[in-house]
Amino acid sequence: MKRTKAPHARKSAGNAPARFKVGDRVRVKDLPNMFYSRTQMYARGVSGTIAACTYQDLIPEDEAFNQEGRLEQYYIVRFRQKDLWEEYPSEKDTLQTEFPDRWLEPA
Amino acid sequence: MSQRSELRQQYEIIGSLQPAIHTPQNWNYEIPSALYRAYMHPPHDVGGQRDVPVHYEEKEEEQWELNTYVTCEVLAWRGVWNAEERRRRADNDLGYTLYLGMPYYGRWIWAAARMLVDKNHISLTELLEKIAEVKSRYEAH
Amino acid sequence: MQTTHQHAGGGHEHKAAPTVEEITDFEVLEIAVRELAIEHGLFTAEDHRRFTEWAESIGPAAGSRLVAKAWTDPAFKARLLADGTAACKEIGIDWAEPTGFGTPSDYMNFRVLEDTPTLHHVIVCTLCSCYPRPLLGMSPEWYRSTNYRRRLVRWPREVLAEFGLILPPEVEIRVEDSNQKCRFMVLPVRPSGTENWTEEQLAAIVTRDCMIGVALPRPGRTADVHPVHKARHPVHSSPSMRAAE
Numbered sequence: 429m430k431r432t433k434a435p436h437a438r439k440s441a442g443n444a445p446a447r448f449k450v451g452d453r454v455r456v457k458d459l460p461n462m463f464y465s466r467t468q469m470y471a472r473g474v475s476g477t478i479a480a481c482t483y484q485d486l487i488p489e490d491e492a493f494n495q496e497g498r499l500e501q502y503y504i505v506r507f508r509q510k511d512l513w514e515e516y517p518s519e520k521d522t523l524q525t526e527f528p529d530r531w532l533e534p535a
Numbered sequence: 536m537s538q539r540s541e542l543r544q545q546y547e548i549i550g551s552l553q554p555a556i557h558t559p560q561n562w563n564y565e566i567p568s569a570l571y572r573a574y575m576h577p578p579h580d581v582g583g584q585r586d587v588p589v590h591y592e593e594k595e596e597e598q599w600e601l602n603t604y605v606t607c608e609v610l611a612w613r614g615v616w617n618a619e620e621r622r623r624r625a626d627n628d629l630g631y632t633l634y635l636g637m638p639y640y641g642r643w644i645w646a647a648a649r650m651l652v653d654k655n656h657i658s659l660t661e662l663l664e665k666i667a668e669v670k671s672r673y674e675a676h
Numbered sequence: 677m678q679t680t681h682q683h684a685g686g687g688h689e690h691k692a693a694p695t696v697e698e699i700t701d702f703e704v705l706e707i708a709v710r711e712l713a714i715e716h717g718l719f720t721a722e723d724h725r726r727f728t729e730w731a732e733s734i735g736p737a738a739g740s741r742l743v744a745k746a747w748t749d750p751a752f753k754a755r756l757l758a759d760g761t762a763a764c765k766e767i768g769i770d771w772a773e774p775t776g777f778g779t780p781s782d783y784m785n786f787r788v789l790e791d792t793p794t795l796h797h798v799i800v801c802t803l804c805s806c807y808p809r810p811l812l813g814m815s816p817e818w819y820r821s822t823n824y825r826r827r828l829v830r831w832p833r834e835v836l837a838e839f840g841l842i843l844p845p846e847v848e849i850r851v852e853d854s855n856q857k858c859r860f861m862v863l864p865v866r867p868s869g870t871e872n873w874t875e876e877q878l879a880a881i882v883t884r885d886c887m888i889g890v891a892l893p894r895p896g897r898t899a900d901v902h903p904v905h906k907a908r909h910p911v912h913s914s915p916s917m918r919a920a921e
Contacts, residue, residue, distance in 0.1 A: 462575045464623045466803055467702050469545060469576065470583040470829065473538075482858055483785050492623035494616075502856055509851075513583070513830050514539050518845060523829060525853035572779030580899040582802030584826040584852060587839055591818030595907035599703040604814075605727045606710050609719045612727065618781040622804050639805075639820050641702050648709050657712050673699045 443484055444529055446501035452478045453535040454505060456527060464492050467531050475535040478509040479524050487528045500528040541569075542583075548573035552631055563664055578634045579626035600640040607643050616650050624650055680870040732911075735813035737883040739861055740897050741767050742811060743887065744878035746788075747866040750876035774806070782809050783857040789889075790863045791852075796847050796861045798799070798836065798889030800828040801854045808859040812884055818902070819888065829853055839890040852889075862889040869895045 448454055458472035459465075466488040482502045490497040506524040509516040548570060564576070611617050626634065637645065650655045660661035714721055743907060745767060753803050756763040761771050763782050772902040778784040789797035792857045801807070802825045807815040816823055816829060828835050836842070843849060852860050864886050885891035885900040 431632055438737070455707040461572075461577065465580070466575055468582050468802060468853065468855065469542065469580050480787075481538040482856075484786075485857060488619050488856070491617060494620060502858075505830060506850075511831075514543075517828075518833070518849075519846070520848040521832065521850070522848060523851040526858055528856075552760045560697075562744050570896065579803045581822055581826045582800075582829040586823045586826040588834075589821075589823050590903065591821070591838075592903040592905055594817040594905040595910050596814065597703075598909050599700070599706040599909045600910050601712060601728065601911050602724075603702075605724055605731055606713065607778050608731075609723045609727050610713065611777050613723065615713075615718050618919070621781075626804050634820065638702065639817075640863075643893045644702060644709055648705060651709065651712065656716055656718060657896050658799065660711065662708065664706055665712055669704045669711075670699075673704075 436518060442500040444498045444500045446481065446484075447529055448478050448481075448501075448503055448532060448534075450478050454478060455505075455535040456505070457533055459531070464489055467527060468525065471505075471507070471525060471527075474511055474512070476505040476524075478503050479506040480504040482526065483498055485528075486496055487530060500530060502528050503525055503532065505532070508527050544569055545573055545576070548577055553635075577627045578631050579622070589663055592601045597640075599644075601649075603640045607647050610647060610650075615654075615656065620650070621646055695822065703909070725776060730779075731814075734809055736811075736887065737879070738764075738767065738769050738910070739808070739811040739884070739887045740879040740882040741875070742769075742788075742861075743863055743882040744875040746863055747878055748875055750805070753863075756788050757790060759786045760861075764811065771810055773810070781806075782859055786811070787857045787858050787860050788863045789860055791865045791889075795850060795867060796845055796889065797841055797850050797852055797860075798828065798832060799852045799854055799862065800825055801858050802826075803855050806854045806859065808861050811861055812887060816884070818914055836890060839885070841891060861887045864889075864893050867892070867894045884905055 453475060454477070455475045456467060456471045456473065459467075461469075480503065482504060484501050485491075485496075486495075486497050486498040487500055504524050504526050507524050508519075509521040509523055510519060512523060552573065607621055608618075610622065621643070625642040628649070629637070629642060629645060633642070633645070648662060652659050652662060710724065713719055714724075742756070742764065746756050752763065752766065755766075764771060764786060771782070771786055772778055791797055797854070800819070805820040805825075807814050807819065809815075824835070827850050830850050833843070837850070854860050864882070866878070867881070870881070880898050881893045881895060882896065883891065883893070883900045886893045891897075891900065
């Protein structure tokens with residue numbers, strides 16, 4: 429099927445730099461939370477490992493309000509369940525979820 | 536959250552925010568910072584909140600639900616909104632009572648209606664008159 | 677009180693329009709929004725019909741075929757793990773459909789999560805109900821529930837046990853919280869007892885629950901069994917509820 433342009437094709441003043449690669453240790457930032465975010469409460473302040481680099485896109489806090497912005501690199505970050513939940517019984521189990529670049533800092 | 540104790544406290548407070556059918560009027564001039572944080576918390580972020588085992592079930596899809604899904608997707612296809620805006624509206628903007636109380640696709644169609652009015656594609660009066668007119672089509676003869 | 681009537685020469689009856697007691701508030705609102713949108717030129721009835729056609733074409737059979745092919749063709753499996761979106765085209769699923777740039781909600785970033793004997797994946801979207809519709813169709817009601825979304829990330833072994841899936845502690849359970857634009861599906865371990873099976877035989881035991889990760893495929897298990905809540909006006913049963921054709 430011929431690919432046609434998506435409505436509201438994103439303008440970007442250049443892409444934000446991708447700061448991380450697979451294997452890097454990162455911590456999820458706990459930026460102030462109002463109105464909308466896709467960075468989960470349970471992950472904020474927790475450290476994990478970059479499991480994959482996925483795509484570049486607008487951050488959800490911008491896209492949800494039709495704000496134009498820069499495209500950012502998204503990453504899948506893997507956590508030990510024991511680091512997320514104090515009472516988690518198994519050392520082995522993990523959880524992974526996805527964040528744009530700005531939500532992560534080096535751990 | 537760097538302290539897991541703060542996360543625990545947030546879960547406690549958020550877990551106690553239940554849809555209120557009636558509450559006595561309560562003038563708060565100040566609220567603790569932890570309560571402020573809980574109030575600001577986007578309702579859709581539920582991962583890790585406590586809940587009980589239930590009997591999970593499937594549901595046969597209603598015609599209106601399929602129509603709703605298609606309407607919402609087609610509105611995005613034609614550039615009126617995007618799916619992220621839909622999620623913001625249908626999963627957060629309507630507040631806890633409607634978020635936890637309305638049917639899944641009920642939130643979708645509510646969000647589409649609200650968006651059309653917010654963005655001045657239709658007036659609220661137009662929407663209300665149309666609803667009344669649709670209802671009148673189904674009145675008993 | 678509505679009465680049915682017969683057309684001359686036909687003898688067929690048509691179902692009377694629902695009365696005010698029968699039509700629900702959501703049915704009214706849905707009709708109102710759709711008609712207003714069309715009246716204002718925001719989309720056409722033909723747009724709605726085309727997208728409906730796509731929505732009615734999807735289902736978990738595509739995912740089952742994808743898994744069966746990966747189980748029998750190691751080179752395909754490698755391509756699938758390297759680029760999930762591209763590999764889907766080999767089984768006739770184009771993530772760009774029906775708009776040319778993907779559906780507004782499902783995007784075009786499909787990734788397969790490969791299970792091994794010591795690693796089992798299970799998928800949830802804690803924030804809403806993101807789901808790989810082009811491969812699996814519409815999500816089940818329980819997947820959308822606040823209950824599943826609250827519990828699976830924190831108590832996965834307990835929730836899986838409720839589905840009848842109990843894994844030994846040596847197996848790592850990895851929860852995928854599908855919270856952005858990637859869409860995921862589990863590629864389960866091919867069970868023993870399926871040696872020399874055809875792709876069709878294999879696909880038959882790969883049910884939707886296996887591809888979410890709440891069940892494991894095994895010979896003889898060809899259906900996900902859950903109670904089904906019936907609809908009041910199911911799809912295609914109410915001509916007056918149907919969108920313009």
